[in-house]
Amino acid sequence: MIYVLKTHLRKHTGEKPYSCSYCDYKCAVSSALKRHIVTHTGEKRFSCSYCDYKCAGQYVLRTHLRTHTGEKPYSCVHCDYRCSVSTSMKRHMLVHTGEKPFSCTHCNYKCSVYYVLKKHLRTHSGEKPFSCSWCSYKSAISTSLKRHLLTHSGEKRFACSYCEFKCSVSSTLKRHIRTRHPQSIN
CATH class of the missing domain: 3.30.160.60 (Classic Zinc Finger)
Structure with a gap:
């Protein structure tokens, strides 16, 4: 209980007794320092139980696990869109607001x-x-x-329905039909 109170008081006093030995980062809570040090060491102590994925943070692992479980805890209030990551929801909301916050500096x-x-x-x-x-x-x-x-690769997924021609790119098939079978275009 005393530890919790001391930690809370540091929010008000600004005291940051924990220092990183790699850089000048300081913080009020030891767990924050442990999370920070991983940015220097690259240690990945959290492992996925479904695959060989490893990461440094518990939150990152929780988000990754959703790719296996299919869990989508974030729901749009305007439509039926659901997603597994909060940042995806923030990005989706721009569809409804019409906001375009990213601008080109050249045009x-x-x-x-x-x-x-x-x-x-x-x-x-x-x-x-x-x-x-x-x-x-x-x-x-x-x-x-x-x-x-x-x-x-030699893979030719696109086939002409008017002759034996096959190709690997859809635009090549469109050009073929336009030049070899112009009568078929409405």
């Missing part, structure tokens, strides 16, 4: 999700971080690389 593009802005910024920078390990192909978008990789 007037705005979006509601940060990683979408990051992808957009590549149109200005020309950055293509996704590269094929078989040839010199590079792309700004990971899905484009995945589609490109099908050309190397």
Whole structure:
């Protein structure tokens, strides 16, 4: 009981008696210091009981476990959307509010999700971080690389319904139909 009171009083006094030996971080509670030290040591002491996933924090493990259990404790009040992570719910709520907090510094593009802005910024920078390990192909978008990789695998999932033509990319099939079977286009 005395420990709890001492810890509580530190919120008011600002006292931070626990110090990190790796950096200048200080805190009022020993458990906070233990959590912080993991950022330096990389220790992953929490393990998933379903797979070989390991992590540093109990909260992170609890969130990971939901991928196995299917638990979705967060529900949208406006629609039937449910999710397992609170940050996903915050992002989803932007659909209802129409808010687009992420803005491009080069043009007037705005979006509601940060990683979408990051992808957009590549149109200005020309950055293509996704590269094929078989040839010199590079792309700004990971899905484009995945589609490109099908050309190397030989897998031809898309078949023409007017002839024997098959290909690995849907846009190639559309171009084939447009040029070889123009009469079929309404």
